[in-house]
Amino acid sequence: MKRCRIEIEGIVQGVGFRPFVYQLARRHHLAGWVLNDSRGVTIEAQGDTAAMEDFLHALRAQAPPLAVITRFKTRPCPLATEDSFVIHASNETAERRIQIAPDTYVCGDCLAELFDPADRRYRYPFINCTNCGPRYTIVTGVPYDRPLTTMADFPLCADCRREYENPASRRFHAQPNACPACGPRLSLHDGAGRRLEVPDALGQAIALLRQGRILAVKGLGGYHLVVDAANDQAVAELRRRKTRDEKPFALMSRDLEAVRRYAWVNEAEEQLLLGVERPIVLLPRRADHGLSPRVAPSNGFFGVMLPYTPLHHLLLEDQFTALVMTSANLSDEPILFEDGEALTRLSDIADAYLSHNRRIHTRTDDSIARILAGRAVLMRRSRGYVPRGILLPQAQPTVLALGAELKNTICFTQENRAFLSQHIGDLKNLEVLRGLEHSVDHLGRILGLRPRIVAHDLHPDYLSTRFAEELPEVRRIGVQHHHAHLVSCLADNGRDEPAIGVIFDGLGFGADGHIWGGEFLLGDADGFERAAHLAYLPMPGGDAATREPWRMALSALAHAFGESLPEPAFFPTHAPGDLRLVRQMIARGINCPLTSSCGRLFDAVAALIGVRQRISYEGQAALELEQIAAEGEQGRYAYELYDRQGPFVVDPAPLIRSLVEDLGQGVAPGVLSARFHNTLAAMIQEVCGRLREGSGLNLVALSGGVFQNRYLTEKTLPLLERDGFTVLTHSLVPPNDGGLALGQAVIAGRLAARQQQS
Amino acid sequence: MTNNIILLGHGSGGKLSHQLLDDVIIPRLSGLPQREQNDAAVLSHGGRRLAFTTDSYVVDPIFFPGGDIGDLAVNGTVNDLAMSGARPLYLTVGLILEEGLPVADLERVLDSMKAAAAAAGVAIVAGDTKVVPRGKADKIFINTAGIGVFDHDLEILGSGARVGDQILVNGTIGDHGMAVLAGREGLDLHSDIQSDTAPLHELVADLIAGVGRDLHVLRDPTRGGVATTLKEIALQSNVDLTLEEPALPVGEAVRGACAILGLDPLYVANEGKLLALLAPEAAGRALDIMHRHPQGRHAAIIGEVTGASAGKVYLRTAIGGLRAIEMLAGEQLPRIC
Numbered sequence A: 001m002k003r004c005r006i007e008i009e010g011i012v013q014g015v016g017f018r019p020f021v022y023q024l025a026r027r028h029h030l031a032g033w034v035l036n037d038s039r040g041v042t043i044e045a046q047g048d049t050a051a052m053e054d055f056l057h058a059l060r061a062q063a064p065p066l067a068v069i070t071r072f073k074t075r076p077c078p079l080a081t082e083d084s085f086v087i088h089a090s091n092e093t094a095e096r097r098i099q100i101a102p103d104t105y106v107c108g109d110c111l112a113e114l115f116d117p118a119d120r121r122y123r124y125p126f127i128n129c130t131n132c133g134p135r136y137t138i139v140t141g142v143p144y145d146r147p148l149t150t151m152a153d154f155p156l157c158a159d160c161r162r163e164y165e166n167p168a169s170r171r172f173h174a175q176p177n178a179c180p181a182c183g184p185r186l187s188l189h190d191g192a193g194r195r196l197e198v199p200d201a202l203g204q205a206i207a208l209l210r211q212g213r214i215l216a217v218k219g220l221g222g223y224h225l226v227v228d229a230a231n232d233q234a235v236a237e238l239r240r241r242k243t244r245d246e247k248p249f250a251l252m253s254r255d256l257e258a259v260r261r262y263a264w265v266n267e268a269e270e271q272l273l274l275g276v277e278r279p280i281v282l283l284p285r286r287a288d289h290g291l292s293p294r295v296a297p298s299n300g301f302f303g304v305m306l307p308y309t310p311l312h313h314l315l316l317e318d319q320f321t322a323l324v325m326t327s328a329n330l331s332d333e334p335i336l337f338e339d340g341e342a343l344t345r346l347s348d349i350a351d352a353y354l355s356h357n358r359r360i361h362t363r364t365d366d367s368i369a370r371i372l373a374g375r376a377v378l379m380r381r382s383r384g385y386v387p388r389g390i391l392l393p394q395a396q397p398t399v400l401a402l403g404a405e406l407k408n409t410i411c412f413t414q415e416n417r418a419f420l421s422q423h424i425g426d427l428k429n430l431e432v433l434r435g436l437e438h439s440v441d442h443l444g445r446i447l448g449l450r451p452r453i454v455a456h457d458l459h460p461d462y463l464s465t466r467f468a469e470e471l472p473e474v475r476r477i478g479v480q481h482h483h484a485h486l487v488s489c490l491a492d493n494g495r496d497e498p499a500i501g502v503i504f505d506g507l508g509f510g511a512d513g514h515i516w517g518g519e520f521l522l523g524d525a526d527g528f529e530r531a532a533h534l535a536y537l538p539m540p541g542g543d544a545a546t547r548e549p550w551r552m553a554l555s556a557l558a559h560a561f562g563e564s565l566p567e568p569a570f571f572p573t574h575a576p577g578d579l580r581l582v583r584q585m586i587a588r589g590i591n592c593p594l595t596s597s598c599g600r601l602f603d604a605v606a607a608l609i610g611v612r613q614r615i616s617y618e619g620q621a622a623l624e625l626e627q628i629a630a631e632g633e634q635g636r637y638a639y640e641l642y643d644r645q646g647p648f649v650v651d652p653a654p655l656i657r658s659l660v661e662d663l664g665q666g667v668a669p670g671v672l673s674a675r676f677h678n679t680l681a682a683m684i685q686e687v688c689g690r691l692r693e694g695s696g697l698n699l700v701a702l703s704g705g706v707f708q709n710r711y712l713t714e715k716t717l718p719l720l721e722r723d724g725f726t727v728l729t730h731s732l733v734p735p736n737d738g739g740l741a742l743g744q745a746v747i748a749g750r751l752a753a754r755q756q757q758s
Numbered sequence B: 001m002t003n004n005i006i007l008l009g010h011g012s013g014g015k016l017s018h019q020l021l022d023d024v025i026i027p028r029l030s031g032l033p034q035r036e037q038n039d040a041a042v043l044s045h046g047g048r049r050l051a052f053t054t055d056s057y058v059v060d061p062i063f064f065p066g067g068d069i070g071d072l073a074v075n076g077t078v079n080d081l082a083m084s085g086a087r088p089l090y091l092t093v094g095l096i097l098e099e100g101l102p103v104a105d106l107e108r109v110l111d112s113m114k115a116a117a118a119a120a121g122v123a124i125v126a127g128d129t130k131v132v133p134r135g136k137a138d139k140i141f142i143n144t145a146g147i148g149v150f151d152h153d154l155e156i157l158g159s160g161a162r163v164g165d166q167i168l169v170n171g172t173i174g175d176h177g178m179a180v181l182a183g184r185e186g187l188d189l190h191s192d193i194q195s196d197t198a199p200l201h202e203l204v205a206d207l208i209a210g211v212g213r214d215l216h217v218l219r220d221p222t223r224g225g226v227a228t229t230l231k232e233i234a235l236q237s238n239v240d241l242t243l244e245e246p247a248l249p250v251g252e253a254v255r256g257a258c259a260i261l262g263l264d265p266l267y268v269a270n271e272g273k274l275l276a277l278l279a280p281e282a283a284g285r286a287l288d289i290m291h292r293h294p295q296g297r298h299a300a301i302i303g304e305v306t307g308a309s310a311g312k313v314y315l316r317t318a319i320g321g322l323r324a325i326e327m328l329a330g331e332q333l334p335r336i337c
């Protein structure tokens, strides 16, 4: 006989862990107990030695699908007199190391019941079990128990309670457990938000969609605006009412077969689409897609997701090839998630609302991912991934990192784990800024953390920096933007050692007061050296140059040609007066901050080629430039590499001159784009080679928003690998500013740790 | 302060300027808490209240469309007195001249000072002149100090804003900053933007006569523009302010120039504008008074005090979204990626 105490941490609550332990213990004829506490799950079990061995092994090997074990500790303890194995009620200890699980797609078992006419939950849109359903979005506190979720509003009926209390049931302690008798209900509302008394809200909603109406549908983390994607008029009307001209709309289809009717899906993409996180996946669209061309104008890709709630399955049951499912918000505001607000603020957009009475506590957007070089890369990490922890290579003091201003996310660390928040958004919008406040408070509360160390970007005017400045009684640590990107990529790969960071993005405040964004850094969490960068170009008008790529084209031309600047005949959309003024600004340095940004170089090239002069959403010019790049084109241009005092400078002037020459010869835009991409890839290869000579570093980390570019990433990787580099790319967090907080948190945590030691 | 040398940004009127004042200058010279910092000091002597202030003028170019450094130096100090509710009476003038400045330029500046003083009804009563070697100053720097008296017992202070107050501006914003920029750089804006430099004490006197105690705060949005000035008021009064973007009066030419130059008119300097915060029931009357005055023809209600205690400034955009407005650290820097 032997008795053990087992302490398990990680995502082990709300994922069916205790019934799993219970059944396992029974199977092995063990006595003892299991309970959820604020650290995770604690077990004491006794039985004969062989059975105990098997039990301990099976605990890890056969854990439920949603469980993630980050710590597993066993120690022997004195035998007790017990004759059975029981589940104790939750107990709250001082420490709170539990991890709430992310919201998860509806599982196969529940789906089978959903469409089984004999099941008591037949066509019940809120079916779930311990293996699936809402989690993070409904949690109001810890421990994860029904009273601390928004399901507290629904007392369990006798049937549901029996399941909830039965350790053998798939719904044992499934906190959101519900059925048509006791749980949340759908409701249909007219455009003015008035509730309509209809017997079949869902059927009515589908009928409205069939008629081409615009619906607001309440999902897991907020409302979606929904129309039939094949109905061009409906999609056009949605664009008109949302005043959203070009930014692509996301789609949802019933299954892969439906998706294949309008998009190409490879094996890696298929896995990603079918994963428990159910992100929006960017897929190349078929020429014969048959959907409205306005779903994603001037874009070769569709953003597609599969249904992740039972309600989605019911909506898509058999009628539609695809539904447009776009975040319900007004222009740049965050996704609406509170019923009262949604039902009033969307009144100019939605014809009707399909809502329900299960409250959403934390707003969470859909995640977005794409496959690059065979690997999934997140572009927005949110629903389905948050708040899953990221394991750090070293433990560190607890830190809160506040991220960037656009695509803001925040990050808490605790010992050797980092918790990145859901996508919060563009802080310039007040609602988003309040979302940041909510997340700092809520995530801190459910993790049980009150960090005294706060990391922020060096940009003095980022609202996240301002937020940091206003926090009382904390120690603030400013982190350089691209250093944070580098360390984010290292941490994403569980790495600790110094690397050559190739950090290409839109912009970040540089240590020299200029705007960086085409950077080669040498370093790790302890520090960095700026080893090389793209030549500085003036950014005429600051942010205006980001919104209007033609300004960057003029800037690049002035840089490449100086006094002999050719008359840019290729700006068809511009008033000659504006051109003259911007040239004056460049010549005299009027509101022309200097930038080494690679993103702005993309913009310059996109505008020069005639791809795009003004953007209507972030990164549009670079995205469209990427998408026209001609596959198979091997040509590239020259650039110059200055090895002076300080960092190498990579000067794109020869590239710009060759591009203009090619343009004059009538070379096709797709070929020009490919040559530009190829040049960047070759340049990265050459610069990394040189930096290896000087530093001996063989590890390269690719980070920054530019590395969402498939063409560039897939060109660059093989070149570096052929030269013997080990190349790190992102997988757990986005390469863009959405992953920045992770790097900030690690850098600040390490600094604090070093200082504690000395 | 996080910097150990003075940066140009410390003179921007934004956050760095405030840090310099709060961390370095004020603690050493006066200890006055931020709440009590106003455009002019209000002093009591022999039962009589006096307003006293000083300001230095450095502007490149010294002559610009709509004015020059001379009238700026007079109007600026007259306005600082007026913003406390005082009637300006006397000015002193300190001149710092760079070796090589044409006497004709000096005469031209002095003539406009004289004209501006006459127009404002103030007397220049004392002065000082220094000459520094070439390159040690830029053509001409002027300091003016001024004294004013009160014809009433109202206290008009930056800390006086109350929830519900309406925010008025007496006309289009951004004209001065854009006129100076265009003049300095010889920018071909194909529209002549004129500086709005003007004395505001008469307009203030009319407002006081018309609405009296309902007038809570007056301030001239000079360096740092309307955004920075409102942020100061919000912090001093511990209130939240909400601006309505569509209500902001911005001239067509200034709007166009700001768009092309990538500047936000909310942060561009004015020299003949005031922001008035007054009780809601007096707002309509105040607006009428402004509209009747030559310096207030394009006056508008641009927002209101929407909350207590947080010191925040919000802007409601044309499409109904709210954004937080902060003081910039220094110059307007790019932020979108």
Ligand SMILES: [Fe+3]
Pocket: A481, A485, A505, A506, A507, A508, A704, A705, A736, A737, B337
């Ligand atoms: Fe970035």
Ligand SMILES: [Mg+2]
Pocket: B055, B076, B080, B222
């Ligand atoms: Mg002043």
Ligand SMILES: [Zn+2]
Pocket: A106, A107, A108, A109, A110, A111, A128, A129, A130, A131, A132, A133
């Ligand atoms: Zn399930």
Ligand SMILES: [Zn+2]
Pocket: A156, A157, A158, A159, A160, A161, A178, A179, A180, A181, A182, A183
């Ligand atoms: Zn039930």
